[in-house]
Amino acid sequence: MRCHAKSKRSGEQCKSWAVKGKKVCRMHGAFAGIKTRAGRERQVKAVTKHGLYAKQAIEERREARQMVNGAIEVLTQTLQKDMS
Numbered sequence: 355m356r357c358h359a360k361s362k363r364s365g366e367q368c369k370s371w372a373v374k375g376k377k378v379c380r381m382h383g384a385f386a387g388i389k390t391r392a393g394r395e396r397q398v399k400a401v402t403k404h405g406l407y408a409k410q411a412i413e414e415r416r417e418a419r420q421m422v423n424g425a426i427e428v429l430t431q432t433l434q435k436d437m438s
């Protein structure tokens with residue numbers, strides 16, 4: 355079933371497919387945000403997953419930087435010893 359909405363300007367009917375069980379497409383009001391508890395939980399889970407990944411990635415980069423800095427320090431000290 356096609357969306358029942360009609361354009362105010364052109365008077366043409368919306369060509370999008372309507373959401374199942376509704377008369378309009380997502381653009382014309384069928385999607386009214388997350389209503390169900392399961393839907394909300396699903397969204398939170400998705401967002402949290404991303405957040406955790408970002409946090410982990412930052413942590414990994416921080417550790418890598420520390421390792422590099424530590425290696426540079428050791429190298430510098432070694433070179434200084436060789437020079438003297």
Ligand SMILES: [Zn+2]
Pocket residue numbers: 357358359368369370378379380381382
């Ligand atoms: Zn529509």
